[in-house]
Amino acid sequence: MNDPHDLSDEALSRRLQSELPRYNAPDHLRATILAAASARRRPVWMAPTLAALATAAVVLLFLLPVLPSSNRPDPVQRLARAVVAEHSRALMWGARSSTIMPTGSSWLTQESGIALARVFAGDDTLWLVNAEPVYLERERGVALHYRDRAGHFLTYVALPAPTLKLPDRARVSVGNWRPVLIQDAGFAAWVWKHGDLVCFLVSDMATADEAERFKEYFVRVRTATEPLLAY
Numbered sequence: 001m002n003d004p005h006d007l008s009d010e011a012l013s014r015r016l017q018s019e020l021p022r023y024n025a026p027d028h029l030r031a032t033i034l035a036a037a038s039a040r041r042r043p044v045w046m047a048p049t050l051a052a053l054a055t056a057a058v059v060l061l062f063l064l065p066v067l068p069s070s071n072r073p074d075p076v077q078r079l080a081r082a083v084v085a086e087h088s089r090a091l092m093w094g095a096r097s098s099t100i101m102p103t104g105s106s107w108l109t110q111e112s113g114i115a116l117a118r119v120f121a122g123d124d125t126l127w128l129v130n131a132e133p134v135y136l137e138r139e140r141g142v143a144l145h146y147r148d149r150a151g152h153f154l155t156y157v158a159l160p161a162p163t164l165k166l167p168d169r170a171r172v173s174v175g176n177w178r179p180v181l182i183q184d185a186g187f188a189a190w191v192w193k194h195g196d197l198v199c200f201l202v203s204d205m206a207t208a209d210e211a212e213r214f215k216e217y218f219v220r221v222r223t224a225t226e227p228l229l230a231y
Contacts, residue, residue, distance in 0.1 A: 075164060079198065080182045080189050082136040086143065087155040087187065087202040095130045095145055102131035102144065109230045112142040114158055114197070120224035125149055126217055142227065146217075152210075154203040154217060158227040161198035166191060175219045190218045197227055 102108050102116050109115045111133035122128045129145040134157060141159035148154070171178040179192040188206040192199050201221055205214040 074167075076166060076180065076191060077182065077184075079137055079159065079161070079164075080191060080200065081184055083155070083157045083200045083202055084184050084187050084189060086134055086136060086157065087153075090143070090145055090155060091153050095132045095143075097130065097132040099131045100128065102142070105131070108133060108142065111140070113140040113160070113230055114142045114227050115230040116142065116225070116227055118224060118226040119144065120221045122146070123220070126154070126220065144225075146221075148217070152203055152205055154201060156221055156225065157200045157202070158194065158197045159200075160196060160229060161193070162196035164193070164198050166193060166198075174215045177219075177222060179218065179222075188214060190214075190222075192222065194227060196229055199225075199227065 097108075099105055099108055101119075101121070103119050105116075108131060119131075120126075120128070126146050126148045129147050131142065131144045134141050134143045136157070136159060139159045139161075141157055144156040146154040146156070166180050170180045170182070172181045174190075177192060179190045182189045182191055183206055186206060187202055187204055188211075189203075190201040199222075201218055203214060203217070205211070205217075
């Protein structure tokens with residue numbers, strides 16, 4: 001008999017196949033192995049997971065229109081922020097035009113789409129600096145800029161908003177009117193409706209000590225200013 005160490009790998013394999021006894025596997029073991037192999041090829045979690053994701057997507061599509069709108073921007077707040085941003089721009093860079101007396105100004109009416117039948121032109125405490133057309137939230141409007149003796153800068157803005165509703169919960173009684181008071185980024189803004197227009201008066205007078213003076217300014221501007229849609 002040859003020394004096993006002298007056999008090649010092929011010779012050793014043939015010898016083992018011919019000399020070692022061989023037994024057939026039980027039928028049930030063969031079936032178990034085949035079933036296990038088939039299960040590994042077919043992930044059982046895929047179908048339930050995909051079905052659950054599809055169901056969730058369908059439910060979301062149906063519920064999305066009726067979900068609470070707390071995260072949707074409030075139209076009054078959105079307009080107020082646009083006006084405050086315009087007020088800040090004018091405060092830092094000045095008005096775009098040098099129009100001082102806006103009543104009867106055909107250019108201002110044509111550019112803004114708003115006519116001013118009457119305007120608060122100022123007094124010994126608060127005076128009109130200039131007027132200019134503005135374009136805010138895809139609407140043309142008019143802006144009047146004022147300054148008082150203490151150096152406070154105020155901006156009056158009128159924009160078309162025939163369907164806009166002001167929230168009753170934020171209204172404040174000022175003289176004969178109940179405008180909405182909005183605080184934003186260190187500024188205060190009075191908001192009120194004038195026919196189909198929404199009007200704003202913005203200033204940095206947002207502290208409690210300045211609230212009464214800001215109310216007085218609102219009354220003066222509100223009483224003497226009459227904007228209307230020109231077209």
